[in-house]
Amino acid sequence: MKIVFIGTPDFSVPSLKKMIEKFDVRAVITQPDRASGRGNKITISPIKEIGLLYKIPIYQPEKIRKDFEIINKLREIEPDFIIVVAYGQILPKEILNISKYGCINLHASLLPKYRGSSPINWVLINGEKETGSSTIIMDTGIDTGDILLKKRVAISESMSAGELYNILKENGAELLQETIDGVVTGNVCRVNQDTEGSSYVPLLSKQMAKINWNDSSININNLIRGLSSWPYKNMNSWPTAHTNYKENIIKIYKARALDVTTTKPPGYVIDTSNEGITVATNEGILNIEVLQLPGGKPLEVKAFLKGNIIEKGIILI
Incomplete structure (x- = not known):
């Protein structure tokens, strides 16, 4: 042939x-x-x-x-x-x-x-x-x-x-x-x-990668998964799901939707530990497990928290 x-x-x-x-x-x-x-x-x-x-x-x-x-x-x-x-x-x-x-x-x-x-x-x-x-x-x-x-x-x-x-x-x-x-x-x-x-998919864009904390934890986690190359590093053309923490943009590569209710407002940082950074959403809680600050590299939360602080009570936007 x-x-x-x-x-x-x-x-x-x-x-x-x-x-x-x-x-x-x-x-x-x-x-x-x-x-x-x-x-x-x-x-x-x-x-x-x-x-x-x-x-x-x-x-x-x-x-x-x-x-x-x-x-x-x-x-x-x-x-x-x-x-x-x-x-x-x-x-x-x-x-x-x-x-x-x-x-x-x-x-x-x-x-x-x-x-x-x-x-x-x-x-x-x-x-x-x-x-x-x-x-x-x-x-x-x-x-x-x-x-x-x-x-x-x-x-x-x-x-x-x-x-x-x-x-x-x-x-x-x-x-x-x-x-x-x-x-x-x-x-x-x-x-x-x-x-x-039949269906056609739209092009990926940086705008769609911004996390809306008023969405459900399941939908937010699906967005993170859909834009994440983790644990591989050869797909840098994709936008990565991200949020704003104070003056910094935090990229999120891996998370998990928790079927837990909370009275905290969407985007509220509930807790930080080696198991994850828990954030309130409009429906459920998101547990962030791999993230990246500007100028750094993607890190699992345990390694990330050794050199960085995410304050409890901060609202991510």
């Missing part, structure tokens, strides 16, 4: 490695190198790193829809499959029609629910108990193509977006291989997406 792989972030890496292991990857397409971080140092995408490691030809169009050299190159390769995982650009119809079996996209949700660019975060923010991965035959819509296969994943009450991200990127790689094998043998059939049950 001749494969062209299109992707960009760390999430795509296990899928590319699986394609290299099982098939003949003839080309990699990824986003152009970008300046980032302190000093605007030029960085390459994780997918480019893998392509270079395996000496696979790499193409980095600024706008793939208008890059006719790339389109002609793909036609020369005559791929059996074009595989797309978290690329970051919309593919034109000319590319969708090039490969023998079509363009297959891996999406990190159980389609048709949670179409869009940040499904991993939103399933947690919305308190879902289950999610998964889907493979689809791409069309000109956004995550609207016919479904090929799905793989389900249970969501625990304590799971963070970072944990779910790492589960889905590995499961997704396996699902892609199963999909390709099934399409070639005829054991996988296309199923139209049900538009009635």
Whole structure:
């Protein structure tokens, strides 16, 4: 099987490695190198790193829809499959029609629910108990193509977006291989997406990450989980749930909703201990377990309280 792989972030890496292991990857397409971080140092995408490691030809169009050299190159390769995982650009119809079996996209949700660019975060923010991965035959819509296969994943009450991200990127790689094998043998059939049950997720923003203590402890904890990379540190593009303590912004990476009532006003710091910082909400109490002050690093509360003080009775806003 001749494969062209299109992707960009760390999430795509296990899928590319699986394609290299099982098939003949003839080309990699990824986003152009970008300046980032302190000093605007030029960085390459994780997918480019893998392509270079395996000496696979790499193409980095600024706008793939208008890059006719790339389109002609793909036609020369005559791929059996074009595989797309978290690329970051919309593919034109000319590319969708090039490969023998079509363009297959891996999406990190159980389609048709949670179409869009940040499904991993939103399933947690919305308190879902289950999610998964889907493979689809791409069309000109956004995550609207016919479904090929799905793989389900249970969501625990304590799971963070970072944990779910790492589960889905590995499961997704396996699902892609199963999909390709099934399409070639005829054991996988296309199923139209049900538009009635479809939904799109909004983009993540810094504004949505501000904690509203007038919400319930369950909803606040879901927001924290949905925006937290904890215990991983390779997803810094996500906004982190945060609140204001005096003049400082405190980022919260891990917490737990307590089914306990209180007469204290929302945002009131009830207690601080090595087990957590308990804060009143409009419904229930939130126990903060991992947090970060400006200029510091995320710390579990026991380590945090050794060098910092959170005063009881303060109202977080």
